[in-house]
Amino acid sequence: MAVISPNAPTAELQALDAAHHLHPFTHGAGLRDKGARVITRAEGVWLTDSEGERILDAMAGLWCVNVGYGRKELAAAAARQMEELPYYNTFFQTTHVPAIQLAAKLAELAPGDLNHVFFASSGSEANDTNIRLVRTYWAEKGEPQRDVIIGRWNGYHGSSVGSGSLGGMKGMHAQGGMPIPGIHHIDQPDWWSEGGDMSPEDFGLARARALEAAIERIGPDRVGAFIAEPVQGAGGVIVAPETYWPEVQRIVDKYGILLIADEVICGFGRTGNWFGSQTLGVSPHIMTVAKGLSSGYQPIGGSIVNDEVAAVISGTEFNHGYTYSGHPVACAVALENLRILEEEGVVDRVREETGPYLKARFEELADHPLVGEAKIVGMMGSIALTPDKATRAPFAADAGTAGYICRERCFANNLVMRHVGDRMIVSPPLVISKEEIDTLIERARRSLDEAHAQLTEQGLMVAGQR
Numbered sequence: 001m002a003v004i005s006p007n008a009p010t011a012e013l014q015a016l017d018a019a020h021h022l023h024p025f026t027h028g029a030g031l032r033d034k035g036a037r038v039i040t041r042a043e044g045v046w047l048t049d050s051e052g053e054r055i056l057d058a059m060a061g062l063w064c065v066n067v068g069y070g071r072k073e074l075a076a077a078a079a080r081q082m083e084e085l086p087y088y089n090t091f092f093q094t095t096h097v098p099a100i101q102l103a104a105k106l107a108e109l110a111p112g113d114l115n116h117v118f119f120a121s122s123g124s125e126a127n128d129t130n131i132r133l134v135r136t137y138w139a140e141k142g143e144p145q146r147d148v149i150i151g152r153w154n155g156y157h158g159s160s161v162g163s164g165s166l167g168g169m170k171g172m173h174a175q176g177g178m179p180i181p182g183i184h185h186i187d188q189p190d191w192w193s194e195g196g197d198m199s200p201e202d203f204g205l206a207r208a209r210a211l212e213a214a215i216e217r218i219g220p221d222r223v224g225a226f227i228a229e230p231v232q233g234a235g236g237v238i239v240a241p242e243t244y245w246p247e248v249q250r251i252v253d254k255y256g257i258l259l260i261a262d263e264v265i266c267g268f269g270r271t272g273n274w275f276g277s278q279t280l281g282v283s284p285h286i287m288t289v290a291k292g293l294s295s296g297y298q299p300i301g302g303s304i305v306n307d308e309v310a311a312v313i314s315g316t317e318f319n320h321g322y323t324y325s326g327h328p329v330a331c332a333v334a335l336e337n338l339r340i341l342e343e344e345g346v347v348d349r350v351r352e353e354t355g356p357y358l359k360a361r362f363e364e365l366a367d368h369p370l371v372g373e374a375k376i377v378g379m380m381g382s383i384a385l386t387p388d389k390a391t392r393a394p395f396a397a398d399a400g401t402a403g404y405i406c407r408e409r410c411f412a413n414n415l416v417m418r419h420v421g422d423r424m425i426v427s428p429p430l431v432i433s434k435e436e437i438d439t440l441i442e443r444a445r446r447s448l449d450e451a452h453a454q455l456t457e458q459g460l461m462v463a464g465q466r
């Protein structure tokens, strides 16, 4: 079998990649012109590319490498499990030890009576499970008409047809026939972009009450669930005003609908607690998990449901499951990852030490002439770029132009920071040290300086209309 050598020149790897590899969320022409950056190794918070550059990964891959790269214990756990039992399924009354152990561990870590886990291999799959779970739950309770699920515009719940429908990404809905029937969306609690002249507190209440208005419009007997991320991730790290979540909880309780907290990013320490729901003081009936569950070392996700939902679902045969639901190697690696997070006190350190340090340093960026606000919860943060801090104006150029320029400067400065429109976001590995945080901020500031100079030179520091 002839395969290209991993040590082949970067240009050859890039050409072969562009010729045969279709990338997610990537414009094909851009990829062919520029070539993809080839990542070859990683250790801690540092990536190495095929040119030998060392890059600070302030995104933890895709928000998932919570314990950092290069953890030998995780490799060992995978190898041990592959030798013992590389695969068996959990269908038709069979099970295996890693799935038992992981389900029990998650029940222990998850708040309240969230004690039951349905496994998947990703967040998208888990949210697809949730759609069927919610509708089956209500059908079993004799209310099959409660098949509507409410999500939020600019929420992200995955990329499959079902989970992409729950999400509110208009660019995704435009391709491939989404959303599926029975999914409604309400506006997001993004005060910076959409709050107008309202105070953040009033705006938070108003956006929560949009849920109540939607339930009343659709019919209180038709709505089965509301799904939301405790802190929106892919939408740009949108932190709701403090008034938002208590009001959402009140509305969910009043109408007796299920609350699904999509914890795929917020879970496993990202916000300084095990789950984002704990940080924000909300009590979901179902939580979606993935990403940090295995720190990305194995593909695994799941739905953690409370005692009542589990009891109702167990009253029937739930005709649903994935070949890799509770994959033993993924479970073994996830379990070892949770052990590391717990025994090394990673979550506590984010809450008490490195999280507050990152917050203080990150919020300093708000004094930069290009930056309007800096928002951060635990270790997920974002800054809004603006040509006019006082009015929170967007740029006159197409949304994302400034963000893209800034992202490119970060890349050139060996810092992985993502842009969502004109917000720049960070979500570093939770094991990042204070010294590495200083490096992150220093590189971010340098990149902002360069982006500001470039935007000024190109005449783009001009306010536009919302």
Ligand SMILES: *Cc1c(COP(=O)(O)O)cnc(C)c1O
Pocket: 121, 122, 123, 124, 125, 127, 156, 157, 158, 159, 229, 233, 234, 262, 263, 264, 265, 290, 291, 301
């Ligand atoms: C990434 C993400 C998902 C989808 O997870 P995949 O593993 O990519 O399918 C779902 N919800 C949220 C909040 C996410 O950030």
